[in-house]
Amino acid sequence: MKTNDYEDLKYFSYWSRRGFLKRSGVVLGAGLLQPVLSLIGSGKSIAAAYPDEVLSIEKYTKGKIKPGMVISKENYQLIKDIAPEGLLVELQRGGQIRIAETTTRAEATQPKFWLDATQRNQGQAVLDQKGQLLHKSGGPWIGGTPFPEPKAALEAMWNYTFSPRRYDNLITASKPTHIDSNGSVVREDEALFMQIQTVGRLVVDPKPVDNKYKEELHRNLLSVSKPFDSYGLAVASTVYYDGSKLPDTDLYIPSLRRTRRVPSTQRFEPATPYNVAYTTDFDIQADPVLTWSWTLAERKPMLGPSPSNLGARAKGAKREDFVFPDFPDKFPRSTFELRPEMLLLDGVPHLPGANYSRKRVYYDPIYHIAQQADIWDQGGKLWKYLLFIWGDTGVSDNAGGTAPDLTGIIFADLQRDFHSNVSFYNKLGDTVFKVNSPDLTVDAWATPSAMLRRARK
Amino acid sequence: MRISKVLAWATAFALTVLLGGTAGAQFNVGPFEITGFYQFTVDTPTEHANPNNSSCLSFIVGAFQCSPGLQKKGGKPDLLLMRQLLDLNIYGKLSESWSVTFEPRLFFDMTKIADNHFRQYESLPAPFSGNGWMLRGGGNDFKAEMWQAYTDYRNGPWWVRLGKQQIAWGEALGLRVLDTVNPLDLSQNLSTDRIFEEFDRVRIPQWFARVDYTIPNETIPDLTAEFILNPGLVAPTILPPQGSPFNVVPAFLKVNNKINQGEPTVGGRITGTVEPVQFSLNFVTKPNDDGLGVSQGVNLGGCLFPVLPASTPCIVLKGEHPRIYIVGGSANYNWNWAGAVLRAETTVTPNAPFSSNTGGTPTKVVDRGVWKTVLAVDRPTYVIPGLDSMTIGFQFFETYTGGNKAGLTDSTGAKVDSNQHVFTVFFQQPLLQKRVSLEFFGLFDTDDAHWLQPGVHWEVGNHIRLDLFYNKFGGAERRGSRFGNNLSFVNGPLFRFTYGF
Numbered sequence: 001m002k003t004n005d006y007e008d009l010k011y012f013s014y015w016s017r018r019g020f021l022k023r024s025g026v027v028l029g030a031g032l033l034q035p036v037l038s039l040i041g042s043g044k045s046i047a048a049a050y051p052d053e054v055l056s057i058e059k060y061t062k063g064k065i066k067p068g069m070v071i072s073k074e075n076y077q078l079i080k081d082i083a084p085e086g087l088l089v090e091l092q093r094g095g096q097i098r099i100a101e102t103t104t105r106a107e108a109t110q111p112k113f114w115l116d117a118t119q120r121n122q123g124q125a126v127l128d129q130k131g132q133l134l135h136k137s138g139g140p141w142i143g144g145t146p147f148p149e150p151k152a153a154l155e156a157m158w159n160y161t162f163s164p165r166r167y168d169n170l171i172t173a174s175k176p177t178h179i180d181s182n183g184s185v186v187r188e189d190e191a192l193f194m195q196i197q198t199v200g201r202l203v204v205d206p207k208p209v210d211n212k213y214k215e216e217l218h219r220n221l222l223s224v225s226k227p228f229d230s231y232g233l234a235v236a237s238t239v240y241y242d243g244s245k246l247p248d249t250d251l252y253i254p255s256l257r258r259t260r261r262v263p264s265t266q267r268f269e270p271a272t273p274y275n276v277a278y279t280t281d282f283d284i285q286a287d288p289v290l291t292w293s294w295t296l297a298e299r300k301p302m303l304g305p306s307p308s309n310l311g312a313r314a315k316g317a318k319r320e321d322f323v324f325p326d327f328p329d330k331f332p333r334s335t336f337e338l339r340p341e342m343l344l345l346d347g348v349p350h351l352p353g354a355n356y357s358r359k360r361v362y363y364d365p366i367y368h369i370a371q372q373a374d375i376w377d378q379g380g381k382l383w384k385y386l387l388f389i390w391g392d393t394g395v396s397d398n399a400g401g402t403a404p405d406l407t408g409i410i411f412a413d414l415q416r417d418f419h420s421n422v423s424f425y426n427k428l429g430d431t432v433f434k435v436n437s438p439d440l441t442v443d444a445w446a447t448p449s450a451m452l453r454r455a456r457k
Numbered sequence: 458m459r460i461s462k463v464l465a466w467a468t469a470f471a472l473t474v475l476l477g478g479t480a481g482a483q484f485n486v487g488p489f490e491i492t493g494f495y496q497f498t499v500d501t502p503t504e505h506a507n508p509n510n511s512s513c514l515s516f517i518v519g520a521f522q523c524s525p526g527l528q529k530k531g532g533k534p535d536l537l538l539m540r541q542l543l544d545l546n547i548y549g550k551l552s553e554s555w556s557v558t559f560e561p562r563l564f565f566d567m568t569k570i571a572d573n574h575f576r577q578y579e580s581l582p583a584p585f586s587g588n589g590w591m592l593r594g595g596g597n598d599f600k601a602e603m604w605q606a607y608t609d610y611r612n613g614p615w616w617v618r619l620g621k622q623q624i625a626w627g628e629a630l631g632l633r634v635l636d637t638v639n640p641l642d643l644s645q646n647l648s649t650d651r652i653f654e655e656f657d658r659v660r661i662p663q664w665f666a667r668v669d670y671t672i673p674n675e676t677i678p679d680l681t682a683e684f685i686l687n688p689g690l691v692a693p694t695i696l697p698p699q700g701s702p703f704n705v706v707p708a709f710l711k712v713n714n715k716i717n718q719g720e721p722t723v724g725g726r727i728t729g730t731v732e733p734v735q736f737s738l739n740f741v742t743k744p745n746d747d748g749l750g751v752s753q754g755v756n757l758g759g760c761l762f763p764v765l766p767a768s769t770p771c772i773v774l775k776g777e778h779p780r781i782y783i784v785g786g787s788a789n790y791n792w793n794w795a796g797a798v799l800r801a802e803t804t805v806t807p808n809a810p811f812s813s814n815t816g817g818t819p820t821k822v823v824d825r826g827v828w829k830t831v832l833a834v835d836r837p838t839y840v841i842p843g844l845d846s847m848t849i850g851f852q853f854f855e856t857y858t859g860g861n862k863a864g865l866t867d868s869t870g871a872k873v874d875s876n877q878h879v880f881t882v883f884f885q886q887p888l889l890q891k892r893v894s895l896e897f898f899g900l901f902d903t904d905d906a907h908w909l910q911p912g913v914h915w916e917v918g919n920h921i922r923l924d925l926f927y928n929k930f931g932g933a934e935r936r937g938s939r940f941g942n943n944l945s946f947v948n949g950p951l952f953r954f955t956y957g958f
């Protein structure tokens with residue numbers, strides 16, 4: 001009988017011997033073979049920044065894992081040193097992923113105008129004593145990734161959370177599907193989501209700051225169209241620039257026929273019945289940055305989702321295409337790849353009612369986004385796994401390129417074995433995905449009076 | 458109870474559910490989204506018969522009971538309500554600027570079919586001149602109505618909504634202080650439905666032009682001016698018909714509502730945000746919703762020898778609806794430190810109408826100043842370890858009536874106090890990932906009246922919602938305008954099955 005022996009797969013020590021760790025500075029970060037940012041800025045692949053061993057999963061694993069290979073409960077141990085703990089649990093329960101070549105273009109998940117701004121504004125971001133992100137002039141950050149070579153966890157978190165979707169504004173349509181431990185769909189929601197950045201604006205006037213809302217970071221709007229008793233419900237969140245201040249929340253409640261301001265403290269409980277996602281989980285980390293404390297635990301190559309996962313936008317995709325296809329599956333099959341470098345950021349919440357003891361965010365310093373997270377409960381037991389997949393939407397970013405954005409999300413409750421999976425669409429009902437659009441303004445969409453006048457019920 | 462008929466309707470109900478089950482979710486037809494729900498409600502009394510249906514009057518012995526009175530059979534009925542309701546919401550987005558919304562409703566009231574305590578009465582009546590504008594038709598049991606029908610136009614800072622619509626103002630929940638633009642239809646709902654849904658099902662939509670303009674400025678975000686106009690298509694508060702389970706008008710009394718169509722409702726408000734405060738300043742003038750009784754005479758025969766149902770009641774009142782003026786405002790404060798939102802709302806009605814009584818007979822309508830205030834706080838709180846937070850709300854409501862109150866009665870015929878104080882509390886504890894909610898609403902009047910409504914709301918998947926709750930009115934206070942023992946005849950459990958699509 002064949003037995004697997006994985007003892008020889010000491011990946012970390014293997015590439016450590018090659019001296020890469022020493023060059024990259026491990027925890028200190030920065031200073032790879034070449035600065036990644038300059039490669040991106042000159043339109044080159046980031047491959048020159050990393051040794052070959054971390055750009056090829058086949059080389060990295062000495063041939064044990066190859067592109068095209070499917071990882072499942074049969075062989076999940078092959079990736080146990082390079083996968084989040086939550087992903088390993090998912091695979092043991094029937095999840096399957098396919099391995100692909102490493103993507104070496106930052107544009108795969110980041111819009112070009114954002115990368116240009118990152119290059120242009122490099123070196124102008126500072127953190128004050130509180131850890132608050134500022135422009136060196138003392139004003140709000142002016143756009144692009146503030147710290148393209150993050151040396152600390154807090155810098156990395158600001159890089160991602162300053163503008164999680166990268167656009168001055170965005171409207172997208174999504175279908176969250178909630179699936180129980182038997183794999184049965186127990187509830188389907190449908191919602192429009194909008195994010196309107198009020199500072200760090202790069203494409204749509206006013207730039208870089210909408211002075212009327214200069215105390216804010218962005219406004220989010222969620223407008224629900226399913227199920228029937230949530231039809232017309234709208235939730236507007238005002239996220240403040242001050243990273244220690246909780247957002248404001250205004251609701252339009254159809255049965256009340258008016259808007260209502262509500263406390264924003266219910267961040268660690270389900271957003272809707274059956275939902276695995278808590279408010280704090282949106283965008284991997286939706287709480288203001290400074291309401292958690294962050295440490296950089298480790299920096300190493302790891303698996304991350306491939307931008308080839310187009311989700312529901314991949315028309316006619318089958319399960320065996322591994323692109324997060326539009327099926328109500330508990331674990332939609334998707335494609336992963338070796339990311340040359342991943343920052344493991346450990347966060348501890350300091351908000352009242354927080355029932356997480358720790359969240360580990362897997363931050364990709366090439367994309368400057370976080371696509372995976374593990375979450376532990378107060379007893380230190382692994383509780384949730386979050387997977388946010390980015391890919392090309394094929395839609396114009398209104399800045400000369402196409403708009404990469406989220407194509408799928410998994411919120412997995414590993415203790416109850418429940419899932420909330422989200423698919424995104426370019427058109428759903430009368431909602432059309434678009435970004436950097438002049439008509440998506442705070443006043444037109446994300447104020448109490450705007451919610452009232454757009455009410456569908 | 459007429460078992461065979463109940464079974465027949467239960468079969469129809471089951472068929473509806475099954476057909477609905479195959480229909481799946483929300484429909485899309487062209488630019489229209491159609492969503493809605495079917496609901497089956499059973500409300501049963503547990504204490505006693507409605508005394509209003511059998512109260513008679515004698516100038517010799519005073520008030521007494523003439524059972525069965527307006528009921529066919531005396532005693533406590535089996536049902537307060539057994540009803541099927543189909544409520545549709547049809548939303549059509551015609552362009553970025555234009556949309557239309559229609560909300561037709563179909564009712565089938567089975568109460569008097571299933572319970573032979575009752576004579577025939579008109580479910581969902583509209584007993585006033587000009588009721589055609591309610592777009593309601595049907596027979597005594599079945600009614601169809603276009604509950605809401607309006608078009609929206611949005612262009613930059615402008616928003617115009619034209620048509621039959623509800624307009625809700627204010628911060629308070631379940632207490633009408635600023636939320637007084639539309640009257641209420643209480644014919645099948647005497648505050649006994651799920652309190653968390655407030656007045657959505659009973660706030661009578663009226664024909665309004667509602668125009669909002671968001672004023673561009675750098676100082677007050679979302680500063681918006683609103684103007685509302687109903688050109689005079691007046692609807693009053695609609696009370697349950699006499700003889701029906703929820704009747705609140707004593708059987709010896711007849712009230713002829715005098716509705717003057719053509720009297721406009723005009724109002725407006727300014728809303729805005731000055732962080733951390735949201736505010737509104739409001740004004741409205743309209744015919745008073747509730748009829749103020751003025752005696753039109755006494756039928757001595759009907760009083761001395763009461764035979765119910767009376768061909769001529771003992772006392773006939775004319776229900777007058779004088780014009781009132783209401784000014785007020787509201788504000789909320791986001792108290793981040795405490796994780797709470799504080800709310801305040803107030804109105805002054807300088808000419809609130811009352812009936813002036815001479816020798817116990819209402820002879821004319823007079824006005825007095827009335828000041829209403831609500832202070833409220835909402836705070837989610839983790840009460841039970843391991844569970845989601847409990848939504849906790851607390852409201853304090855004061856009504857002050859100025860001037861001389863001697864001989865004054867309100868629209869319910871109740872004596873008027875200078876001050877009325879009411880506290881409300883509500884709790885909502887979600888369980889099982891918010892699929893089940895335990896709810897409790899309590900209203901406490903310091904004059905010893907209370908209304909308690911514990912309940913359970915259960916969300917089953919996408920389509921099914923189950924509600925079971927209990928209404929309990931009590932206390933020594935019996936005046937008609939209070940939530941006290943005068944309403945104890947509706948005490949009992951209420952069950953609702955809802956299938957949505």
